[in-house]
Amino acid sequence: MDVAITGSSGLIGKPLKAALREAGHRPIGLVRRPARGEDEIRYDPGAGQLDAASLEGVDAVINLAGAGIGDSRWTEKYKQVLVDSRVDTTSLVATTIAGLNSKPSVFLSGSAIGIYGDRADTVNTEASPAADTFLADLVVKWEAAAQPAVDADIRTAFLRTGIVLTPRGGALAKLLPLFKLGVGGKFGNGKQYMSWISIVDQVAAMVYLLDSDISGPVNLTAPTPVTNGEFTKTLAGVLKRPAILPVPKFGPSLLLGGELVQALLYDSARVEPTVLNASDYTYQYPGLEVALRGLLGK
Secondary structure, X not given: OEEEEEOOOOOOHHHHHHHHHXXXXXXXXXXXXXXXXOOEEEEEHHHOEEOHHHHOOOOEEEEOOOOOOOOOOOOHHHHHHHHHHHHHHHHHHHHHHHOOOOOOOEEEEEEEHHHHOOOOOOEEOOOOXXXXXXHHHHHHHHHHOOHHHHHOOOEEEEEEEOEEEEOOEHHHHHHHHHHHOOOOXXXXXXXXXXXXXXXXXXXXXXXXXXXOOOOEEEEEOOOOOEXXXXXXXXXXXXXXXXXXXXXXXXXXXXXXXHHHHHHHHHOOOEEOOHHHHHOOOOOOOXXXXXXXXXXXXX
């Protein structure tokens, strides 16, 4: 398959390209800079520019573009960046592929479990309603922007991604230095749920979805969500370091702002991947400890 990818240079995009090549597919990166060869296509979502002819005959499109949720304080300006970077890109790509003469057979569009909000220990599935929060509203708009592809009968799946674990970036990379020094700890009381997925399964599940018949929301999380306290204990155990002192909310809030810290560190998201569980996809890392040992070479 020829697979066009937005966000192809990101934390998920890079290993995804490698996995697609290994599976015999040809990844084509949609990039904002000038293209460097036949495996790249330049586009400008802010200006609404994407050459439709360059996508004619592409078999699949994967949309991963979007500014980092935790990369900056949630000022009103940055919140708009978070929304626009997802909605504008998704809308442009979906509208463009919907108008092609030779349409792709599948559109995998980025999404997030932030749509479920903070629901303590309540289990959330793909059928759970959206919460009333900034992140949930962002995800609702993000998914709605893909509607032109759905209307054009392109099989569309929404990748509701959880906390992606990889030592190369994201949450795990930020926690590792602290835990290696023995100063890591749970956030608050540690009872909030963390719905995680290894980068290995994140990528493998996406490749699986390309050839499946699945459409609609798909929770990309491991089948074993854990509390923050369990996560902390497991990570410390794998690294053979203590993790005694809890992290009070006021510290991170001073650095990053209370709304962002609450949403990313203290809200509880107990999410189950019921769609993947009902399929024949097999997780390589279904449990946290084995995932951390595999990712960290322990």
